[in-house]
Amino acid sequence: MRMRHVLACSATAVATGLIAAVAAAPAQAAEYSSALKLKGVQYDAPGSDSNNCRTGNTKNEYLTIKNYSSSANVNLKGYVVKDATGNKFTFTANHTLQPGDYVKLRGGKGTDSDANNVVYRQNCNFMWNNDKDTIYFYKPSGSRADVHAYTKSGSDRDGNGYVGFHG
Known part of the structure; x- marks a missing residue:
């Protein structure tokens, strides 16, 4: 018994x-069901933080999004990036990533360029916190494509303000 x-x-x-x-x-x-994933984030732009549109360094803060598919092209239009406090950016224009291609979503104002793999948020305020944050990446359908959290002390081993997520 x-x-x-x-x-x-x-x-x-x-x-x-x-x-x-x-x-x-x-x-x-x-x-992780999306071909597009967060490759890494430069969460702490080099230099003294200044969100002045003309002379600041928000353009040096960026999120890299990569197409990890081996065969599918993916259009970023409608994808959304958010942080833990609800700051968000929506890709409103067509920007197609071929397999293995990437785009850097930069802060600040500038001209988007497929040739240079860059999209600007057209906002000079910093999006990512320098101590810790969570980055959410959503498909146009609203379902989650990827999410990653980081802390300066636990994730950034070399202290350069950059954290990689997917190789």
């Missing part, structure tokens, strides 16, 4: 663990 009780408890524990793993899998799978 005692042996069956132990087996029943073990079976229950295994089943509970299996249910927890299955329940966690869809959220994890959804996060």
